[in-house]
Amino acid sequence: MKYCAECGSEYQDHVTECADCPGSQLVDAETMRARGLIPNSEQDTREFLRVGTAEDPLTAEDYVRLLEAEHIPVFSRPRRGGTVDVLTTGNPHPWWEILVPEEHVAKATELLAQEKARLDATSDEAAKAAEEEELETEATSAANPAP
Incomplete structure (x- = not known):
């Protein structure tokens, strides 16, 4: 059996390219293990630990994409959301x-x-720009009162 080096999909030996990841390399199970990846046909017994949280699904997706780009296996899951949690x-x-x-x-x-620091800086810049725009709009309104 061969496995896609990107997504881990399993293929028969005569297949030359992953259907989901065009251009990715198909490798054997030993190569997958050497890269720290577990072939789909084997049970994954790794322990996953929390490395961060996100307050919204878009930030969670951003974090997941960032880690996947670095070839780090990752998943996110919503945690809080029930009535008891709200109370x-x-x-x-x-x-x-x-x-x-x-x-x-x-x-x-x-x-x-690093990504959180980048997002916080972007958020601060956006807040400052919005505040400046609001002050400019108020100044314009004061200079040109409505008839």
Whole structure:
């Protein structure tokens, strides 16, 4: 059997290209294991640990894409969202936790911290630009009162 080096799909030996990842390499099970990936035909017993959280699904997707681009196995799942959580935490919005295998925790944590800093900086810039625009609009309105 051969496996796609990108998505891990299993193929018979005569297949030359993954149907889902055109251009990706098909490799044997030993090569998959050497890359730290487990072939789909084998049971995955790795422990996944939380490396971060996201307050909304778009940020969670951003984090997942970032880690996948670095070939780090990752998944996210919504955590908070039930009535009891709203009553006990006071936060009505769910949050997502980002999980990776134990051996990738250090790198994933570092990447997520960098991405969070980048997103926070972008958010601060957007807030400042909106505030400046609002002040400019108020100044324009004051200079040109409506008849």
